[in-house]
Amino acid sequence: MHDATPLIATIVGGLVLAFIFGAIAHRLRLPVLAGYLVAGVVAGPFTPGYVADAHLAQELADLGVILLMFGVGLHFSLKDLLSVKAISIPGAAVQMAVATGLGMALGAFLGWPLAQGFVFGLALSVASTVVLLRAMEERRLLDSDRGRIAVGWLIVEDLAMVLALVLLPAIGGFLGGEQAGASASIGALLETVAWTIGKVTLFVALMLIVGKRAIPWVLQAVSASGSRELFRLAVLAMALGIAFGAAHLFDVSFELGAFFAGMMMGESKLSQRAAEETLPLRDAFAVLFFVSIGMLFNPHVLVEQPWVVLAACLIIIVGKSVAAFAIVRAFGRPPKTALTIATSLAQIGEFSFILAGLGVSLGLLSEQARDILLAAAIVSILINPLLFAVLDRWIARHEADVPDDGPSIAGHTVLVGYGRVGRRVLAELQAEGTRTLVIESDEDAVRELRGTSEVEFVVGNAAVAAVLDEANLAGARALIVAVSDPFEGGQVVRAARALRPDLPIVARAHSQECVAHLDGLGASNVIYGEQELAHSMFAAVRAPVDRAGH
Template identity: 35%
Template sequence: MQEDFRLILDFVSVLAAAAAGGLFAALLRQPALLGYILGGIIVGPAGLGLIKELVQIETLAQFGVAFLLFALGVEFSLAELKKVQAIALGGGGLQITLTILVTTLLSLGMGWVSTPAKGVFLGAILSLSSTAVVLKCLMERNETETPHGQIMLGILVVQDLALGLMLAVLPALDQPPEAIGVAIGLALLKIGLFAAGAVAAGIWLIPYLLRLLAKTESRELFLLGVVALCLGIALLTEHLGLSIEMGAFVAGLMISEVEYSDQTLTYVEPLRDVFAALFFAAIGMLIDPLFLWNNLELILGLVCLVLVGKFLIITPLVKAFGYPLKTAIIVGLGLTQIGEFSFVLASEGQFLGLVSRRVYLLILGTTAVTLVVTPFVLRVVPLAFNWLESLPSLKRFFEPMEAPKEVSPEVAQLLEPVVICGYGRGGRNLVRLMQEHNYPVLVIDQSERAIQQLREAKIPYVYGNAASLHVLEKAGVEKAQSLVIAVSDPMSTRLCLKRALELNPDLDIVVRANTERDIELLYQLGAKEVVQPEFEASLELATHLLTGIGLPASVIEREMEQIRSSHYLDLRPEQGPAQIARDLRTATEAMNSKWYALPESSPLKGMTLEEANIRRLTGVSLVAIRRAEGEEIDYPGAQAQLQEGDRILAVGEPDELAAFNELAKGEVAIPGINTPCQWLLVPEDSPAHGKTLAELHLRRQYGVQVQAIRREGKFIRFPDGRAEIRVGDHLLLCGGSYPLRQLQQWLAPEPQQSVVAIPIIKAPVSEALQEYLPLDSQRNGD
């Protein structure tokens, strides 16, 4: 067979195997990259042996890593890198150093290697984690903008940069110490010169080149120019003795700050996905299942040693840099694998005689297993945390939300403010709009750069994580007119919405949805309005076109409002029930959620969700109902009726889920749909202070039931007679309107306004969000 045709046949075979493996993984609801690896194993030399020229496929697979890191560089701008530069540079450098040191000492002590040089080489291999696998998992779970995602990517970037240094030092490991010093010096000099050249090109050359390509208005020319730029810089770094991957990433960083970065990413993504699949299939072709089976115990032992060892090194480092324990554990578990670039080091080490053929195969096997295990680990972590946080003795250690770092003095003087979470481009525009109409405004952000801008502009702020209950309390959410959530992290968005409604159940909350999959869940969690910037852009374009055609403004406005009120269903692609259910599971698996079987004697049976008023009474959101006959209702509406035999997917904190369980079993009374409920603050001079509910006899004297007590951020649902009332408590009281007024006058001698404010600017905030909250505002510090 002709050589060129053989390459084409191998290339098509690998892509077909990757596609089949990816489809198989998708049907099993597993990450697609596991399917790509499986496809590679099947067609590789250890499988069916369909691929004859493995070297050529590996060469093509390098394009996959190059495009993957190029796209990462375009998305991962320098401004974002600055947010985690301390943990990326300091923590990443320490992690590599400690891993090499510990591995060298352990391997020498156990007799695994004969010289320190070989121990250092083994440590260098183990110190690298997989940028490709971790990035793919974070993208599939939409977690690249989360705190743990940013930390992982920052450390991975440092590891990728260190690869060039490792490759430069590798040939000198068996030389005298001065030779190693010279090799390190030359490598650092090359990296420094390349970095200086990259910065200069990024300022003076790249923007001009992209503008020139864009002026042609040719998609083909633009794509061709960008690919040539990416691969050209990658080859330059290879020629300098660094790595192709490092060059591709730097090329992406150079483009990330240019106005054509989004267009570049859109064009390159299809190439990236195709060649990335080829890369993972190439990894599969390196795996020899027979060798793994014959050395199963040894490889499993090495895998456990690597996973546990790297976790014990990385997790304390992240915690030492001031991050919450939960974030540190996720990062530690996410970076425990051995990276794909370790294949490059291992191959070079075998060529230089630093490792034997058997040790090389053991390294390949261990690396391959850790890469396969990683997606499962990252998927199980949220479920494990849900279980751990349900244990009262452990919950405080994993409390993800910290106290605010700083609160501006003006916050205490604000009355009924509009609270805006996220001070990116959309947040800044919204603040300006509110100030023009003289509405009191307060901003929550956790970026030091954004807080400094707020200080200079003398805008009231709370410096902290908007998903923290303590931060929301300090911001006065319980007395706010409205709340706007415009943060880029989907998980933080959901938690912020959930916790804000705990503080103020009737609060008017407008949320920016980062993806269309979040829209229904955000509505289900209690948002009054969900804005999706891409759909809003489509509506604005349509409005302009229809107005120009001559359609009456009233007709256009009515049609646009119908689309918004239907949650953009007219613009969203149709999805089958199975796909909707999968998206729902993915969205809720990182939150505290549980399936409940509705008891036969439950008082909720026959009630609609509106009548049951479950969110107000327990804090729980019901996001799915599975009927006894098998029908599933995802995102049920207010009129959905609970029936005998239903299984219910509930989302809430452990104490909220416990309260819902009591409510479903009929262990507590359910107020009628027309029964008013009100949050009331217990003032300092209240006669109720220090007394238990049994002593107060509120139900007997006033016909009012205390459904919940909120105290210092903690919720006591359905308190019994032993619960003691304290100054500063917020009581959720349910009863008749007249008894509630009487009880309020007794509890608070002076007339007092409920903490639940009536929202008065609902429409302006919603309209402002639709115009001013672009999707890409995460680059501006949301």
């Protein structure tokens, strides 16, 4: 029975092991990604016991990447993409060139053939979509200037890798691969390049001209049916269908096809609902992505080639980061933006593995070099959340933007979150004359706050004690946590309760489970939106308003 159902065994085994090791990692205050990767190592062929189907796991992971890029596209307009082209295009090109050159230098030092060094360096140059976007989403940076630059940079890298994956078989003969032959001619190479660029251009044009109108229209028509199930199915069908069609008809990557599908769907007023419908599947398959990476990892390479793995890690974490930081600063962006982009790119992932697999099949990359690449990828993915934690602390310490009298403010209400709910809460507090200080990390919201001289604010992550100190939580009369994410809100509640055991804390929730979660972390009062709405509707029925004035 087990052999007859490898798909079910892979999904169940991957998710169960990911949960177990993810929970252990969280308990040990390590990134949960570490737990997912360890789960993959345990389920992989290089450790005893249960072995999952690595091929199926990779295909399931690809679904997660498709849905993730689709979700990003929903929140990313063409205007956003074009607004950062001046820095993303040259920045990604130069950074990839630097990383590829460093990889080739390492290969030359080790005596590798030039072709192997080139493929190895190219694989080191491109960041993981999943890792980068997860870090951005956790910090609510996707809609900020830093997030737009990072996503634009990522799209340029994806386009470059699409071209590389198509051209590599064609230039394999020139590079000394095993499949050299008649195709190894300048004419054939130029024809392949032209054909590839033409198909990508045709796909983009088709999406901008036809997709921009057709996709929102279909979404609106399905929504009018009133069936939530049909709406969810339509969203998934368009996301996966366009990604699949882009890959097979235009030789565009699944990820890029899904991104453009999401971007075109973002033109619809129902884009927010579409994003919410895809969120559970996106998260589940993203977990399988990290499990699949762990399954590829051969721990023996750490014993056999420790110094080479270390050198590859330094290229990824230090070489790429320094290059990205220098490029972003050269464009006049602030240090915070440069450090965020540099940290985001200090890892490699899915495209690197695809390129490495193709390189091995073409005889351009040895299996030992592939194992070194995988080991370096695992280490970089494990270290990346730690680098972001360091960056968060640096920003909280050096970039917190508080009014001159901020630390001396007392008897005030601290409001965390300046989103749709936060804005309404602030308006009510100001209407009754309550002095309020807002804590916000989103750059667009901060820009709006800066344009309002009446509002006092602190820029930073409210879950960080240093930021709460800047807001003088010790002298505050109350704390309102208006962020929508219950886990993010829970972190803020826990940090605030540790600093002020007696402080009244009000938080928002979307379900009874969230109410229990926030209560357990120390919230004094949790507002459950649907419950409050039900009370208001009931009160309106019990005591109707006489609009005629009688």
